[in-house]
Amino acid sequence: MAQPANDTKTTTKGGGEQNLTVALRIRPLNEDENYNGAKSIAHKVQAKMVVLMDPMEDHDDVLRANRSREKQFVFDCTFDSNALQDEVYKNTTRSLLPNIINGYNATVFAYGATGAGKTYTMLGTDDEPGIMARGLNDLFVEMDRTKEEMKYKVSMSYLEIYNEMIRDLLNPSSGILDLREDAKGGVQVAGLSEVTTRSTNEVMDMLFQGNKGENSRTYCCK
Numbered sequence: 001m002a003q004p005a006n007d008t009k010t011t012t013k014g015g016g017e018q019n020l021t022v023a024l025r026i027r028p029l030n031e032d033e034n035y036n037g038a039k040s041i042a043h044k045v046q047a048k049m050v051v052l053m054d055p056m057e058d059h060d061d062v063l064r065a066n067r068s069r070e071k072q073f074v075f076d077c078t079f080d081s082n083a084l085q086d087e088v089y090k091n092t093t094r095s096l097l098p099n100i101i102n103g104y105n106a107t108v109f110a111y112g113a114t115g116a117g118k119t120y121t122m123l124g125t126d127d128e129p130g131i132m133a134r135g136l137n138d139l140f141v142e143m144d145r146t147k148e149e150m151k152y153k154v155s156m157s158y159l160e161i162y163n164e165m166i167r168d169l170l171n172p173s174s175g176i177l178d179l180r181e182d183a184k185g186g187v188q189v190a191g192l193s194e195v196t197t198r199s200t201n202e203v204m205d206m207l208f209q210g211n212k213g214e215n216s217r218t219y220c221c222k
């Protein structure tokens with residue numbers, strides 16, 4: 001997840017500076033895991049630190065009693081399993097909006113193993129909308145508020161990358177698309193459709209339509 005304030009500065013290919021935030025979210029154990037007696041080994045211990053307990057630790061093994069194999073990891077921010085969608089949105093994504101309104105690029109993506117909670121965090125549910133719906137709502141409200149002074153255009157593309165093959169989820173009939181570099185060194189997906197949109201609901205409907213055509217694997221929306 002990316003965020004502009006107080007963050008690690010890295011240099012882009014074009015020489016400019018960009019900010020990067022890495023956040024970690026621990027999801028709650030699901031019903032099956034609880035039923036099978038699973039125990040969470042990931043614990044948020046400080047605002048920025050998570051400890052992973054050694055799942056093999058044996059408290060009766062006196063020979064290893066003082067050899068903790070716990071591992072500590074530090075992130076820009078962390079969320080435990082009780083964290084609400086709004087908390088995750090406000091602490092990772094909301095601060096990107098003023099820059100987007102001013103015409104700068106921003107990227108937010110979720111990374112993790114299957115079942116880790118990427119879709120829940122990004123899309124969420126009707127009752128608990130994720131980062132995308134919350135971000136789009138705020139974006140459209142802000143654009144509406146400033147529509148007298150500024151002219152905005154919002155468009156979206158929705159693609160799937162699976163087994164190194166790229167497909168356009170808004171236009172599946174276009175088949176497998178190629179990745180190309182443009183003259184400025186930017187990466188482009190040749191032939192990817194781009195649809196103009198005016199509301200969060202419209203975007204969500206298109207994501208829903210796009211998901212219908214596949215089994216919802218790795219996806220990217222810009």
Ligand SMILES: Nc1ncnc2c1ncn2[C@@H]1O[C@H](COP(=O)(O)OP(=O)(O)OP(=O)(O)O)[C@@H](O)[C@H]1O
Binds near residue numbers: 030
């Ligand atoms: N923070 C959370 N709170 C409650 N339920 C969650 C949370 N995170 C994930 N879940 C639930 O865990 C399950 C798996 O999450 P999700 O589908 O988001 O994983 P994923 O990383 O997108 O998986 P895949 O890569 O296989 O698509 C879902 O049933 C989801 O509702």
